Amino acid sequence: MNIKTVIFDLDGTLIDSRKDIAVAANKTLSELNLPTLPEDTIASFIGGGVDILVKRCLGEQNMHRFDEVLQNYKNNYGQSCTVYTTLYPGVKEVLAFLKKREMEIALATNKVISLSEKILEHLGVRNYFSVMLGPEHVKNRKPNPEIINVLLEKINTKPEEALYVGDSELDILCGKNAGTHTCAVTYGIASIESIIEADPDFIITDLKKLILLLA
Incomplete structure (x- = not known):
């Protein structure tokens, strides 16, 4: 592989955001007199974007309150x-390894970029990323390859020169649909079975194994 750009998913790949998301979701549900859910259940809803998260938390019986709950959850x-x-x-x-190797480091996530930047800044790694794209930059969500296509065009990289790293089948299919190499991590939110079914080029149990892949 002649990899020049490594693109990362965020939740479940770089950051463990499950508890903050679950706490905010249950706070919202409680404030609006709706039934709360176990944190593990809410965590299993992560990955498809905030709209899908809220819909899954509500269930069909409370879907008529979607707009109200969505706005409160975002706040x-x-x-x-x-x-x-x-x-x-x-x-x-x-x-740090990728930066030392002078590789382009990018982010393609279903989390809005204002929040992604806030979190990565707080964790001290924002400056590693040259390009960050979220749902506000595209019309179609993963596994549609639009977010990867737009990102690669911005940094003038060919798909075969890029590796997309994610924790879910949506990430892997997104990368495959865009023509990039794909690497799945197993420590995130998605099940190992769903990752295997998506057939990534590589599967790693520890992100540091990426160093061995790219060395």
Whole structure:
């Protein structure tokens, strides 16, 4: 592989944001007199973007309150998105390695960029990323390849020169649809079974193994 650009997903790949998301979701549900959910259940809803998260939290019986809940959740999460969120082990080492190798480091996420930047700034790694794209930059969500296509065009990189690293089948299919190499991490939110079914080029259990892949 002649990799010049490494593109990362965010939640479940670089950051463990499950508790902050679950706390904000349950705070919202409680404030609006709706039933709360176990944190693990809410965590399983992460990955498809905030709209899907809220819809899954509500269920069909409360979907008529979607707009109200969505706005309240955005407010609550925006105020508390850095309370419990941490980097996964090895993230700083991998980003430093890529920077030393003069590789382009980019982010393609379903989380809005204002929140992504706030979290990465808080965790001390924002400056590693040359390009960050979120749902506000595209019309189609993953696994549609639009977010990768737009990103690669911005940094003038061919798909075969890029590696997309993510924790879910949506990430892997997005990368494959865009023509990039793909690498799945197993420590995130998605099940190993769904990752295997997506058939990534590489599967790693620890992000630091990316250093061996790219060395």
